[in-house]
Amino acid sequence: MNKIKKDDLVMVITGKNKGKSGQVLSVDTKKHKILVKGVNMVKKHQKAGKTKGVTESSIIEMENWLDISNVMLYVDGKATRVGFKKDGDKKVRVAKKTGKIIK
Numbered sequence: 001m002n003k004i005k006k007d008d009l010v011m012v013i014t015g016k017n018k019g020k021s022g023q024v025l026s027v028d029t030k031k032h033k034i035l036v037k038g039v040n041m042v043k044k045h046q047k048a049g050k051t052k053g054v055t056e057s058s059i060i061e062m063e064n065w066l067d068i069s070n071v072m073l074y075v076d077g078k079a080t081r082v083g084f085k086k087d088g089d090k091k092v093r094v095a096k097k098t099g100k101i102i103k
Helices: none
Strands: 009-012 021-028 034-038 040-047 057-061 071-075 076-081 082-087 090-095
Touching: 009 034
Parallel strands: none
Antiparallel strands: 009 021, 009 071, 021 034, 040 057, 071 076, 082 090
16 A cells, blocks of 8 residues: 555655645656656657647646655645554554544
């Protein structure tokens, strides 16, 4: 079970984007990378082509992958570590600072 999942709210704790927060768009568990909305933006040169459906060449701005160790889960306005707890017969994620169960 992963500590950070798609649609979680996270905060960047290291690097050039430190202090920024956003929603997780995608998680790559094999490479330990995540995409966060509005964080780690890069510019990409998009070439025009019939196969891509792009009629003009342009420069687009998009999110780039971050290492999963550079972010923390953001719960109730605080960055927190994630723990696990048994809730009946289910294993659930728990915020370490508040003790709150994370959906």
